[in-house]
Amino acid sequence: MKRTPALVVAPVCLALALAACSGGGGSSDSDGPVELTFWHGYTEADGDVLQQIVDDFNAAHDGEITITTQVNPWDVIDDTFLPALSADNGPEIVAMPAERLPVYADRGAFVDLDDFYAGDDATPHLNAGALDMVTVDGTAYGVPTGFVPLAMFYNQALFDAAGVAVPTTWDEWVAAAEALTVDQDGDGTPEQYGLALADHATVGNGVWPSLFYGNGGAIVEDGQAVVDSPENAETLEFWHDAITAGKISPTGVDGVSGDSLFSSGRVAMYIGGPWMATVSEENGIDYGIAPIPAGPEAQAASAIGVSMALTRQADQAQQQAAQEFFSYFLSREESVAWALGSGWPPLRTDVAADEVDENPVVAALTEQAELGRPLLPGVVNSTDVLTAVDDLTQRAMAGEPVDDLLAEAQTAIQAALDD
Amino acid sequence: MTTAHATGSRTRAYRAPAPLGGRPDRSLQRTRTGGRRNRAALAFLAPALLIMAVFVAWPMISALQLSFTDASGFGEAQWVGLDNYARIFTDADIRDAVVNTVVYAVLFTPTAVIVALALALLLTNDRLPFRGLFRTSLFLPFIISLAVAALAWSYLIDPQVGLLHYWLRGMGIDLGNVLQDPTLAMPAVALVAVWKNFGFYMVIFMAGLQEIPGSLYEAAKMDGAGAWSRFRHITLPMLSSTMAFVLIFAMIAALQAFDQIYVMTGGGPYGNTQTVVMEIYESGFRKLELGFASALSYVLLLATLVLSVVQFVFFGRREKES
Numbered sequence: 001m002k003r004t005p006a007l008v009v010a011p012v013c014l015a016l017a018l019a020a021c022s023g024g025g026g027s028s029d030s031d032g033p034v035e036l037t038f039w040h041g042y043t044e045a046d047g048d049v050l051q052q053i054v055d056d057f058n059a060a061h062d063g064e065i066t067i068t069t070q071v072n073p074w075d076v077i078d079d080t081f082l083p084a085l086s087a088d089n090g091p092e093i094v095a096m097p098a099e100r101l102p103v104y105a106d107r108g109a110f111v112d113l114d115d116f117y118a119g120d121d122a123t124p125h126l127n128a129g130a131l132d133m134v135t136v137d138g139t140a141y142g143v144p145t146g147f148v149p150l151a152m153f154y155n156q157a158l159f160d161a162a163g164v165a166v167p168t169t170w171d172e173w174v175a176a177a178e179a180l181t182v183d184q185d186g187d188g189t190p191e192q193y194g195l196a197l198a199d200h201a202t203v204g205n206g207v208w209p210s211l212f213y214g215n216g217g218a219i220v221e222d223g224q225a226v227v228d229s230p231e232n233a234e235t236l237e238f239w240h241d242a243i244t245a246g247k248i249s250p251t252g253v254d255g256v257s258g259d260s261l262f263s264s265g266r267v268a269m270y271i272g273g274p275w276m277a278t279v280s281e282e283n284g285i286d287y288g289i290a291p292i293p294a295g296p297e298a299q300a301a302s303a304i305g306v307s308m309a310l311t312r313q314a315d316q317a318q319q320q321a322a323q324e325f326f327s328y329f330l331s332r333e334e335s336v337a338w339a340l341g342s343g344w345p346p347l348r349t350d351v352a353a354d355e356v357d358e359n360p361v362v363a364a365l366t367e368q369a370e371l372g373r374p375l376l377p378g379v380v381n382s383t384d385v386l387t388a389v390d391d392l393t394q395r396a397m398a399g400e401p402v403d404d405l406l407a408e409a410q411t412a413i414q415a416a417l418d419d
Numbered sequence: 420m421t422t423a424h425a426t427g428s429r430t431r432a433y434r435a436p437a438p439l440g441g442r443p444d445r446s447l448q449r450t451r452t453g454g455r456r457n458r459a460a461l462a463f464l465a466p467a468l469l470i471m472a473v474f475v476a477w478p479m480i481s482a483l484q485l486s487f488t489d490a491s492g493f494g495e496a497q498w499v500g501l502d503n504y505a506r507i508f509t510d511a512d513i514r515d516a517v518v519n520t521v522v523y524a525v526l527f528t529p530t531a532v533i534v535a536l537a538l539a540l541l542l543t544n545d546r547l548p549f550r551g552l553f554r555t556s557l558f559l560p561f562i563i564s565l566a567v568a569a570l571a572w573s574y575l576i577d578p579q580v581g582l583l584h585y586w587l588r589g590m591g592i593d594l595g596n597v598l599q600d601p602t603l604a605m606p607a608v609a610l611v612a613v614w615k616n617f618g619f620y621m622v623i624f625m626a627g628l629q630e631i632p633g634s635l636y637e638a639a640k641m642d643g644a645g646a647w648s649r650f651r652h653i654t655l656p657m658l659s660s661t662m663a664f665v666l667i668f669a670m671i672a673a674l675q676a677f678d679q680i681y682v683m684t685g686g687g688p689y690g691n692t693q694t695v696v697m698e699i700y701e702s703g704f705r706k707l708e709l710g711f712a713s714a715l716s717y718v719l720l721l722a723t724l725v726l727s728v729v730q731f732v733f734f735g736r737r738e739k740e741s
Contacts, residue, residue, distance in 0.1 A: 079704055086492040107491035107707050200687060250579065252599030252688070261579065312493065383705045391689040398601075 034321040036067045039081070040095035040145075040308070041074035042342070044278070049341025057328050065321040067093070085109060085311055092314040093322050095145055098133035098305025099205070099375050099382045105141035106380040111310040113140045116323045122330035125350045127369065132377035133305040142309035143326045146344045148365055149301035149372030150206045152293065153276045156286040158192070158268040166290050170214065170238070173269075173293040177248035180268040194248040196267040197239065199397040200390040201254035206302030206375055207271050208393045211235050213302070213373060214295020219389060220376055223417060227392070228410035231297070233403060236396040243397060251397055273304050274343045277361040289364045291371055303372035345369045384416035486714035491707040503714035513715070515690060516698045519605065523680075523694060524673035526609035531669050532662075535617040539624035540654075554625075561618035569682035572611045573598065598684050601691045608680045608692055615679065616672060620665045627661030628654070663734035667727050674723050695719050 042050050054067050072080070074097055081104075084090035096104075104110060117123045117140050127147050134142035154166060162180050167173040177194025184191055198207050209219055215238075217231035243249050253261065262270035263283040270276065271292060280287040292301045310322045328334060332348065339346040340359045345366040353366040376382045392409040396402050486503055490496035507513050541547060542554050560568065575583045578596045587594055597607045631654065639649050655662075677696040680686070686693035695715065703712030 082492045082704060082707060082709075103705075103707050104493075108494035109492075200689075201685065252578075252596040257577070257579070266579070381706060383701065387690070390687070394599075394687070394689050 033061070033064050033066045034317045036065065036093060036314070036318055036322055036325070037091040038067050038069045038093040038095075038308075039072065039077055039091040040069065041072060041077050042095075043071055043073060044275070046342035046344075047071055049338060052341070053329065053334055053338060054325075057325055060328075061321075061324070065324065067325060085313060088313055090311055090313055092311055092318050093308055093325070094311060095306055095308040097204075098130075098142075098144070098147075098307045099379070099386070101134060101142050101307045101309060102136045102378055102380045102382065105136045105139075105309070109309075109311060110141040111312055111314065111319055113142065113310065113323075113326075116140075116143075116326060120327055120330065122327070122332075122335075122348065125348045126330070127347050127349055127372075129303055129372050129374040129377075130305060130307075130347055132374040133303075134307045134309075136378050136380070142307035143330065144305060144347050145308050145329075145338075146306035146342065147303050147347060147369075147372060147374075148274055148344045149303045149368050150204060150210055150271050150273065150292060151301065151365060151368055152269055152290045153262060153272050153280065154269045154288050154290060155262070155265060155267070156288050158265070159288075162268075166288065167293045168290075169294050170296065174242045174246065174248065177242070177269060178246045181246065181248050183247070188247075190247055191266075193250055193261070193267045194246075195269045196253050196258040196261045197243065197249040197271070197397075198253045198255055198258045199251065200394040201256070203255040203258065203272050204302065204304030204375065205386050205389070206304060208389060209302035209373075209375060210271065210292050210300060211239065211295065213298055213300035214292070216295075216297030220379060220385065220413065220417065223378075225410050225413035225417060227389075227413055228406040233406055235295075236393070236402045236406075240397055240399065240402075244399070252394075274361060274365055277343060289361065291368045299371055300373055301368065301371045302375050305374060339366075379417065381416040381419045384419075385413050388412035388416065482713040482716060485710050486717050488710045489708075490710045490713075492709050493707075496710065499710065503711045504718070506711060507715055507718055512690070512693075513695075513698060516693050516695045519690075519692060520674060520676065520694045520696075522605055523609055523676055523692075524670060526606055527612050527673045527676070528666065528669045530609070531613045531617050531620060532665055534613060535620035535665065536624050536658075538617070539621045539628055540650075542621070543625055543628045554622075558618035558622060560615050563615075565615065565678045566682050568615050569611065569679040572614075573683050576607065599688045601688050604684055604688055604692050608683050611683065612673075612676065612679055616669070620669060623665055624658070624661060627658050631657045659734055659738050663730060666734075667730050670726060670730070671723055674719065674726075 038054065040047075040050065051069060054069055058066055070091065077094065077096060078100060081090060081094055081096070101110075113134075126144070130144035130147035131140070133147070134140050134144055158180055159166070164176045164179050165172075167176045173195075180192070180194035181190050182192040183189065202208060212218060212227075212232050212235055215231045215235045217227075217229050217235060219225070219227045243251065249267075250261070258267075258270055259272065259276065259279060261267045262272065262276065263279045263285060265283075265285055277287065277289070291299060293299075308326075310319060310326075314322060329338070330347070332351065335346050335348045336351055336355060338344075339351070339356050339362050343359065343361050343365075345362055345368075346356060349369075351366075353363045356366055357363040376385060379385055388409045391412075392405050395405050485496070487498060487500060488496035489499050489502075538557060542550055542557075547553070575581050576594065576597050578584055578594070584594060595603070597603045635653050635657070636649055639653055644652070675696055676694050677700065680692050680694060681697060681700075684692045686697050696719070699712045699715050699719070702708045702715065
C-alpha cells in the first residue's frame with residue numbers, strides 16, 4: 001500500500017485526540033491553583049450543604065485550591081470508581097459508604113492519613129466509632145463524613161389511635177407491635193403492621209447487627225467470625241416467633257420496601273436512617289424518633305457510616321490541598337453546619353445536642369450517637385460477610401432451623417475474613 | 420450489465436462476484452480489480468475495525484492477561500498462573516451460580532422459543548385481522564429498556580402494592596411474595612425475561628416462515644396432509660436454520676442473564692437467582708478481584724462457545740438429513 005487512505009488516518013487521529021483530552025481529572029500546574037475533583041453521593045439537601053462548604057473553602061483559598069465536586073448516586077460511584085482510578089481518570093477525593101472503604105484501601109487505592117490525624121486539632125474530638133470505620137490494619141485511610149446509629153421511627157398518629165406508648169425494651173416492642181397490627185377483614189393478612197422488620201438488604205445493613213448487639217451477640221470481633229453464638233440463636237428465634245405468632249411484620253421486606261411501607265403509613269414502627277425524617281415529612285407522616293428498644297443485654301445500634309478518602313491519584317500538592325480541606329471540614333464550625341444541613345449528628349463529640357437543636361432530628365440523633373457501633377470496621381471483604389448475614393436472617397425468618405444456619409454463616413464469614 | 424460497458428472498468432469492479440469456477444481466462448483481471456476492491460473495502464471498514472479493536476479485541480486480550488493475575492485494578496498485579504481458574508471449579512458460590520444459570524437457561528430458552536414460534540405462526544396466518552397492530556404490540560416489550568421493564572414487573576408483582584396481586588386476590592389466588600420466595604423467584608424472573616425478549620425471536624421466525632414456498636403447503640394439502648402434519652413435515656424442517664439461530668441466540672442471552680435479575684431480585688432470595696454474570700460483577704466491582712472476575716468471564720465465554728458449536732453441529736446435521 002503506497003498511500004495510506006485518508007479513511008484509515010482519520011479514526012486514528014480521532015482516537016489519539018480523544019486520548020489526549022482524557023488525561024486525568026484534576027491537574028496541578030505550577031502556575032494555577034491546585035485542582036481537586038471530589039466525588040460524593042449526597043444527592044439531596046445534604047448535597048447542597050456540602051457544596052456550600054466546598055464553595056466556602058474554595059473562596060477562602062482563592063487562587064490556591066479549587067475543589068470541583070461531582071455528584072452521583074453511591075452505587076454509581078462504586079461502579080465507576082475502580083475503572084476511573086485505574087485509568088488515572090478518577091477523583092482525588094472520593095466519599096463512599098464506610099463499609100466499602102477497607103476493600104479499596106486494602107488494594108492500595110488510598111493514601112495513608114496517619115500523619116494527617118497526628119497533626120490535626122480535630123482528632124481527639126472525633127467519634128471513635130466513625131474513626132474505626134476508616135481504619136484498616138491500624139492505619140487510617142479516610143475521614144468520616146457521616147456516622148449515625150440506626151433509630152426507630154414511629155408513626156405518631158397510629159400510636160395515638162391505638163393508645164400505645166413508645167417501647168423501650170424488646171418485650172414492650174413486640175407488645176406494641178401486636179397492638180398496632182390490624183387485620184380488619186380477618187383474612188389473615190393484616191392491612192396495617194406494627195413493625196416492618198427487614199430480613200435482608202436492610203437499611204445500612206444494620207438492622208440485624210443492631211438486634212444481635214441487643215442480646216449480647218456480634219458478627220465479627222477482632223477479625224474473627226463470632227456469629228455462631230447462643231445469643232444470636234436466641235435473637236433469631238425471638239424475632240421469628242414474634243413475626244410468625246403475631247404477624248407483627250410483613251416478611252421478605254428489604255430496606256427499600258421498608259422505607260416505602262413506613263412512608264405510606266402502612267406500618268407503625270420502622271428501623272431506619274436519618275433520611276426517614278425527610279421522607280416522612282414529604283409523605284405527610286407525623287413521625288417520632290426513638291432509640292432502637294434495648295435488648296435483654298444491651299442498648300446498641302449499628303451505625304451507618306460514610307467516609308471520604310484521598311486517592312493515590314493525587315500528587316504531593318494535591319494531597320496537601322486535600323488534607324487542608326479535611327481539616328476545614330472537621331473544624332468545629334463546619335462540623336455544626338454540616339450536621340444541621342445534612343440531618344446527620346455531628347462527627348465531633350465536643351458538639352452537644354443543644355448546639356444543634358435548631359434541627360430537632362439532628363438533636364434527637366445526637367443524643368443517640370453514643371449507642372452507635374461501627375459496622376464491620378476494617379473488614380476488607382465486607383461484601384461476602386453481609387451476604388452471609390442476609391442469607392442467615394432471611395432463611396431464619398422463613399423458619400429454617402437456626403442452629404444449622406448459624407453454623408453455615410459462621411463458616412462463610414470466617415472464609416470471607418480469611419480471604 | 421450494460422452500464423459497466425459504457426462507463427469503463429471502474430464500475431465493473433462493483434459487479435456481483437462471479438460464481439466459483441468461472442471462466443479461467445478472466446481470472447487474472449479479477450484478482451487485480453479484486454485487490455483494489457479489497458483495499459477500498461478495508462478503507463471503509465477501517466473505522467469499524469478500529470473501534471472493534473480498541474473496544475472489543477483489546478479488552479478481551481487484557482482480560483485474558485488479567486485472568487492469570489491477582490489484579491485488583493490498582494497497583495501491581497502478581498502472576499498467579501491458573502489459581503483463578505482452579506478456584507472457579509472449587510468455589511461453592513460459583514457452583515451455585517452455575518446451577519442457577521443452568522436452571523434459568525432451561526426455564527427461559529425453550530419457553531421463549533416456543534412462545535415466539537407459536538405467535539409467529541399465528542401472525543403469519545392470513546385470516547388473522549389487525550396483524551400489523553398485534554405484531555407491533557408484541558414486539559414492543561423488546562425495545563423498552565431492561566431496567567424499566569424489570570422495575571415495572573417488580574411493582575406489578577409486589578405483594579403490598581402490586582396490581583397483579585390485587586387482581587389475583589380478587590379471584591381467590593394468593594401468590595405470596597414471589598420475588599422473595601426461594602422456589603418461585605427464578606421462574607418469575609425467567610418469565611419476565613420471556614415476556615421481554617420473545618418479540619425479537621418472533622420476528623426472526625416470521626421472516627423464516629415467509630421464506631417457505633406456499634406451493635409446498637398446497638402440494639401437501641392435495642396429498643391430504645392435516646395442519647399438524649404440515650407443521651411437522653414442512654414448517655419445522657424448513658425452519659431448521661432459523662430455529663438454530665434463535666435457539667443459539669436465546670441460549671446465549673440466558674447464559675449472560677444479569678441486568679433484569681439484578682434489578683428484580685439482586686440475586687436473592689438467599690442467592691437463589693444469583694447468576695454467573697452476577698458473580699463476575701460482584702467479584703470484579705465489589706470485591707475488587709479483577710483477575711478472578713476475568714477468569715470467570717473466560718470460562719463462561721468458553722462454555723457458551725462450546726454449547727453454541729454443539730447446537731450448530733446438531734442442527735447442521737439435521738438439515739443435511741432432511
